[in-house]
Amino acid sequence: MAPEPWEDPSEEIKDLLESIQKRFQGGVGVQLKTAASAVGVLLVLVAALTSFYTVQPEEKAVILRFGRFVATHPPGLHFKLPFGMDRAVKVPTERILQEEFGFRSKGEKAERTDYAEHAFAEESLMLTGDLNVAEVEWIVQYKVSDPRKFLFNVRDVRKNLRDISQSVLRRVVGDHEVTEVLTTGRVAIAEEAQRLMQEILDRYDIGVRIVTLKLQDVNPPEPVRPAFNEVNAAKQEQEKVINEAEREYNKVIPEARGRAEETIRKAEGEATAAVNRAKGEADRFRSVLAAYRTAPQVTRSRLYIETLEQVYSRFQQVTIVDKGVQGLLPLFDTQKKGAAQ
Numbered sequence: 001m002a003p004e005p006w007e008d009p010s011e012e013i014k015d016l017l018e019s020i021q022k023r024f025q026g027g028v029g030v031q032l033k034t035a036a037s038a039v040g041v042l043l044v045l046v047a048a049l050t051s052f053y054t055v056q057p058e059e060k061a062v063i064l065r066f067g068r069f070v071a072t073h074p075p076g077l078h079f080k081l082p083f084g085m086d087r088a089v090k091v092p093t094e095r096i097l098q099e100e101f102g103f104r105s106k107g108e109k110a111e112r113t114d115y116a117e118h119a120f121a122e123e124s125l126m127l128t129g130d131l132n133v134a135e136v137e138w139i140v141q142y143k144v145s146d147p148r149k150f151l152f153n154v155r156d157v158r159k160n161l162r163d164i165s166q167s168v169l170r171r172v173v174g175d176h177e178v179t180e181v182l183t184t185g186r187v188a189i190a191e192e193a194q195r196l197m198q199e200i201l202d203r204y205d206i207g208v209r210i211v212t213l214k215l216q217d218v219n220p221p222e223p224v225r226p227a228f229n230e231v232n233a234a235k236q237e238q239e240k241v242i243n244e245a246e247r248e249y250n251k252v253i254p255e256a257r258g259r260a261e262e263t264i265r266k267a268e269g270e271a272t273a274a275v276n277r278a279k280g281e282a283d284r285f286r287s288v289l290a291a292y293r294t295a296p297q298v299t300r301s302r303l304y305i306e307t308l309e310q311v312y313s314r315f316q317q318v319t320i321v322d323k324g325v326q327g328l329l330p331l332f333d334t335q336k337k338g339a340a341q
Helices: 010-051 147-152 157-173 178-182 186-204 222-294 296-312
Strands: 052-055 060-065 068-073 076-079 086-091 097-101 125-127 133-144 208-219
Touching: 010 052, 052 060, 052 086, 060 147, 068 147, 086 147, 097 157, 125 157, 133 157, 133 178, 157 186, 157 208, 178 186, 178 208, 178 222, 186 208, 222 296
Parallel strands: none
Antiparallel strands: 052 076, 060 068, 060 086, 097 133, 125 133, 133 208
């Protein structure tokens, strides 16, 4: 049996390659579609996650679009452009922030505040107006009043605030004597420093409002602290004696002034009464004089009779004896009231 003629294998290879290519192309298409669907879902998910954000009640959000300021949003749920086109920077505008000077607290969550043992002499040591040295520790509490200014007007707000506070307090302490800084002038110093510090911050337009500046602890340096304590004790004793003297003064002086005022008012009343009586007598005399000029005899008789009435009204018993009677015996009842002969 003669062998079959040999067929050209190029056609079979071509057909096989075409069938494999078709199958391979069909799988890649499905995979590409699946990948495209996954990418689409991922993009939608990323867009949803990057489009909405929440601002807490104590915050405000500053919106930056491609790094440029756009708006400020209040607390609540808000929308922004996705994929990083808009970025929300949250600033705690209602939270009271605090800076400590001369000391550092270790933690805020503990029931009792602990302080770091390291000394901050470069912050606390200050020169007073009478060329003495005092260790002053204080705190500054502040709020962010304008988030945009807070973020963009100054590079480092915290550093600027600390530098301003130290400069201002050193200036104010330098205007007072050490006894005022240690004792009676602490409140006035804190109020003045807070006012000056706020003026400088407003001039820099940082967007920060000072809530309070309070001196925590003011002491003399350690080597001279016993002597200052003795001076402080003497000062307190002096204040005590002055207060006692003022208390006695306030007790005695008003009482004496009251008595003097009472005497003056009484004298003024008596003077007014005497003047009024004198005026009344003068008016009565003028009226009698006018009547006398009109009828002298009648007026003279009336005055005589009125005078006798006034004189006799002072006696309980009156006896009238005719001067022409001779040998009259005084045998009448002198105890009988109202009898007349």
